[in-house]
């Protein structure tokens with residue numbers, strides 16, 4: 001392996017120490033930051049992520065509430081619960097774990113969250129404000145990737161960046177953040193004609209497709225920075241990303257592992273967003 005590892009666990013540890021200090025300061029002023037976590041259904045991966053989010057709150061001095069509902073919960077009941085959380089002064093951030101069961105309209109649910117408690121940054125008010133560079137909250141996964149670039153000194157200004165995937169959670173906001181940082185950004189997706197040619201021209205590649213081994217060594221420019229947002233399982237059930245890690249590591253300059261890369265940063269930035277929500281609320285009180 002020639003690439004330098006971008007260690008999401010180590011960076012998370014540093015950032016979470018700052019979160020814990022800010023949480024303690026808020027608590028001392030009588031404003032303990034609070035996150036509401038809502039899970040509907042029994043998707044095993046979502047259960048792990050949600051458990052990790054609640055634990056991260058506990059470990060860093062944040063209050064958390066955890067609502068776990070069966071997959072049969074009605075959309076109306078979920079909207080009623082969000083309405084109650086919007087009014088709850090102990091709660092500064094509301095997180096509804098995605099995906100939701102098919103009978104629930106995710107868009108409607110996200111729009112029901114008060115924008116000032118939308119710590120996922122998915123509400124149209126925050127997604128729209130990202131276009132101007134001034135949202136209340138940035139979506140946690142691309143925000144975490146931006147922190148990784150910063151921590152590892154990856155130059156973005158003038159860089160050619162390719163984002164593979166156009167989801168509202170990762171691809172689109174990632175592209176906006178990279179544009180804002182001065183990169184020249186190409187967004188590739190399932191209909192892109194020659195993905196390899198785009199990827200090969202990139203100084204930075206962010207892969208967020210959910211397709212194992214989508215990015216191989218022959219598609220990467222020597223020295224490029226490769227960020228793997230994928231979360232897949234191989235034939236043996238082992239967690240892996242979208243990038244052929246063994247092969248790409250021999251070509252790239254920097255690379256993120258899975259696990260231990262972007263995943264922990266997603267949770268860390270959720271804590272950071274919740275702290276910011278609580279600080280804003282405390283300053284307005």
Ligand SMILES: Nc1nc2c(c(=O)[nH]1)N[C@@H](CN(C=O)c1ccc(C(=O)N[C@@H](CCC(=O)O)C(=O)O)cc1)CN2
Nearest residue numbers: 048049096097098099120140259260261263264266267
């Ligand atoms: N409401 C939201 N739903 C979803 C989001 C989100 O940001 N908000 N993102 C993804 C899933 N996700 C967060 O919820 C997430 C994915 C992965 C990890 C993580 O820590 N991964 C670990 C491995 C964990 C494991 O053992 O399975 C790692 O990469 O090291 C955290 C959060 C979709 N839904």
